[in-house]
Amino acid sequence: MSASAAAAAGGGTLAARAPALELRAVVKAYPGGVEALRGIDLTVAPGELVAIVGPSGSGKSTLLHIAGTLERPSAGEVWIDGRNAAELQDGELASLRAGSIGFVFQQFFLLDGMSALDNVANGLLYTGTANSERKERARELMERVGLGQRVAHRPAQLSGGERQRVAIARALLGRPAIVYADEPTGNLDSHAGAELISLLQELNREGTTIVVITHEKSVASAMNRQVTMHDGLIASDNGQERRGRWR
Amino acid sequence: MEVTSRLLPADIFRVGSIGLRTRRLRAVLSAVGIAIGIASMVAVLGISQSSKADLLAQLDELGTNLLTITPGESLLGEASALPGTAPKMVARLDPVEQVATERMTDKTVRRTNYIPAAQTNGISVLAADPNLLSTLNGTVKTGVFLNRANSRYPAIVLGSVAAERLAITSLEAGPMAYVDGRWFSVVGILDPLPLAPDIDRSALIGFPIAEELHGGELDATTIYVRTDPDTIGDTRALLPATANPENPEEVAVSRPSDVLEARAAAETAYTSLFLGLGAVALLVGGVGVANVMVISVLERRSEIGLRRSLGAAKRHISVQFLSESLLLAALGGLAGALIGTLVTAGYALARGWAISIPAYAPIGGLVASLVIGGIAGLYPAVRAARLSPTEALRTV
Numbered sequence: 001m002s003a004s005a006a007a008a009a010g011g012g013t014l015a016a017r018a019p020a021l022e023l024r025a026v027v028k029a030y031p032g033g034v035e036a037l038r039g040i041d042l043t044v045a046p047g048e049l050v051a052i053v054g055p056s057g058s059g060k061s062t063l064l065h066i067a068g069t070l071e072r073p074s075a076g077e078v079w080i081d082g083r084n085a086a087e088l089q090d091g092e093l094a095s096l097r098a099g100s101i102g103f104v105f106q107q108f109f110l111l112d113g114m115s116a117l118d119n120v121a122n123g124l125l126y127t128g129t130a131n132s133e134r135k136e137r138a139r140e141l142m143e144r145v146g147l148g149q150r151v152a153h154r155p156a157q158l159s160g161g162e163r164q165r166v167a168i169a170r171a172l173l174g175r176p177a178i179v180y181a182d183e184p185t186g187n188l189d190s191h192a193g194a195e196l197i198s199l200l201q202e203l204n205r206e207g208t209t210i211v212v213i214t215h216e217k218s219v220a221s222a223m224n225r226q227v228t229m230h231d232g233l234i235a236s237d238n239g240q241e242r243r244g245r246w247r
Numbered sequence: 248m249e250v251t252s253r254l255l256p257a258d259i260f261r262v263g264s265i266g267l268r269t270r271r272l273r274a275v276l277s278a279v280g281i282a283i284g285i286a287s288m289v290a291v292l293g294i295s296q297s298s299k300a301d302l303l304a305q306l307d308e309l310g311t312n313l314l315t316i317t318p319g320e321s322l323l324g325e326a327s328a329l330p331g332t333a334p335k336m337v338a339r340l341d342p343v344e345q346v347a348t349e350r351m352t353d354k355t356v357r358r359t360n361y362i363p364a365a366q367t368n369g370i371s372v373l374a375a376d377p378n379l380l381s382t383l384n385g386t387v388k389t390g391v392f393l394n395r396a397n398s399r400y401p402a403i404v405l406g407s408v409a410a411e412r413l414a415i416t417s418l419e420a421g422p423m424a425y426v427d428g429r430w431f432s433v434v435g436i437l438d439p440l441p442l443a444p445d446i447d448r449s450a451l452i453g454f455p456i457a458e459e460l461h462g463g464e465l466d467a468t469t470i471y472v473r474t475d476p477d478t479i480g481d482t483r484a485l486l487p488a489t490a491n492p493e494n495p496e497e498v499a500v501s502r503p504s505d506v507l508e509a510r511a512a513a514e515t516a517y518t519s520l521f522l523g524l525g526a527v528a529l530l531v532g533g534v535g536v537a538n539v540m541v542i543s544v545l546e547r548r549s550e551i552g553l554r555r556s557l558g559a560a561k562r563h564i565s566v567q568f569l570s571e572s573l574l575l576a577a578l579g580g581l582a583g584a585l586i587g588t589l590v591t592a593g594y595a596l597a598r599g600w601a602i603s604i605p606a607y608a609p610i611g612g613l614v615a616s617l618v619i620g621g622i623a624g625l626y627p628a629v630r631a632a633r634l635s636p637t638e639a640l641r642t643v
Binding site: 097112130 | 249250251252253254255257258261262267269468549550552553554555556557558559560561562563635636637640
């Protein structure tokens with residue numbers, strides 16, 4: 001796959017490439033004075049597998065929305081794949097999401113009216129790719145995540161673990177610079193959850209940059225780097241030292 | 248990868264039809280309102296045009312060159328009579344092609360002599376020329392019309408309404424009718440005569456036998472004249488003086504086809520009323536579509552959020568819901584045009600008319616439903632696009 005090839009080629013020069021995600025002094029305040037984020041600095045390099053952990057209310061969901069350009073910060077800068085999201089209009093932000101960002105949600109958000117294949121193919125719907133090519137690439141990717149036998153199934157006919165794998169395939173189809181997974185195991189039993197974690201690990205080994213938002217310690221510990229959030233601030237980040245080394 | 252957020256035209260249709268494909272019953276029900284509106288408008292226009300076309304075809308067949316001459320009133324307001332020479336004088340005019348005379352008798356016709364003479368059923372007994380039927384382009388439903396032979400004998404021909412009122416529908420049993428103390432055999436029953444509805448309600452007997460009953464000469468009450476269609480206006484102006492040279496002002500000339508044309512025009516007046524009702528139905532259908540679209544946007548918030556996260560710009564979201572609304576309305580419009588056409592066809596066939604639907608009815612109906620669909624979808628589409636992605640994703 002070209003994704004893994006790219007990772008192999010870029011493996012030695014991680015520091016030379018723009019970070020997949022860079023947050024600079026990001027603040028998010030809501031009307032009424034609630035400050036969900038109180039100054040976040042975070043850099044995710046290409047190829048990283050990061051867990052953002054924290055209790056509910058710690059601001060990790062807000063962080064995901066801002067890092068995913070679904071919401072704008074009150075202050076600070078959001079850089080994705082070398083582009084400053086603060087400078088972009090709605091259409092340009094949409095382009096950024098279409099090309100550089102993948103999302104995996106706790107509730108899967110698959111469309112009931114269409115097959116698993118079409119759901120995966122939707123990952124390229126807003127990129128101007130022709131339907132036939134979308135489907136072809138979706139089929140390849142589904143084979144890779146072990147859903148080759150589920151191509152024609154409707155979401156309602158799939159197990160929770162399979163649905164989440166369909167959602168992951170959809171997020172990966174456009175080969176985004178970064179994939180955000182928001183509590184990806186939240187609606188799965190422990191067995192399906194464990195399988196999903198190993199899939200994420202495998203995809204990361206092949207070169208995909210993945211940020212997992214979770215409140216489960218077991219999920220977080222399966223990732224290479226853990227960023228802990230508390231009250232809108234980063235409490236700890238065990239990737240700091242390593243990043244220092246790259247510079 | 249450098250990507251620009253866009254939606255291919257083929258995908259607009261695909262995305263716009265998702266709501267309809269996944270919620271079919273709702274789509275059908277909400278399209279029904281528009282379908283009813285369009286169907287009623289198409290059917291009203293189709294039926295009125297078919298009926299008008301039929302009336303005009305009938306007119307063509309009957310000819311518009313028929314004039315009738317009747318005695319008018321004298322200057323003092325008294326009923327006048329046509330001179331006995333009138334039919335011959337009129338026939339001498341160059342453009343006149345055919346002349347037939349009808350003379351009113353004071354007799355009544357009854358089924359039997361047991362029925363009181365006062366009970367006439369509104370049927371008058373007329374004495375008619377043998378060529379009256381051909382002059383009126385009429386036909387017999389059964390039997391024969393008066394001719395030179397049976398005109399001298401007690402033979403009677405019934406108009407279509409008269410036959411119905413006397414309950415004589417066939418000649419098989421050799422029906423008889425009782426006129427002024429004598430039994431007449433019914434020799435023929437006429438088809439309706441649109442140009443001379445009076446004759447429908449009459450019983451016709453020959454001149455010779457009528458004069459025998461009357462005991463003297465009868466005055467002509469109506470002279471039917473077929474003229475050269477090109478000079479009908481001039482001929483019409485000549486007729487009063489020709490029929491009654493002494494008192495031309497006591498002669499009334501009319502053109503029966505004018506009445507039929509007026510009837511065709513009158514039916515158009517009803518058409519606009521029904522069209523208005525159809526427009527109201529269409530409007531209500533549009534409100535129904537708007538309602539369904541608003542609900543659809545509320546229900547599909549998470550889908551909207553997902554699409555935004557997949558890279559849909561605001562305009563793509565509004566295009567999706569607008570195209571869904573347009574599709575819904577187009578579906579209703581198509582179904583309506585089809586139903587309206589079928590209703591028209593069914594009605595026309597039942598009436599024995601030729602089917603004639605003005606092309607602008609189904610086309611205009613489709614355009615109208617698209618306009619309605621666009622208006623109905625506008626507000627929901629804008630609302631869907633304005634929804635913030637995070638808010639849309641929060642709902643489950």
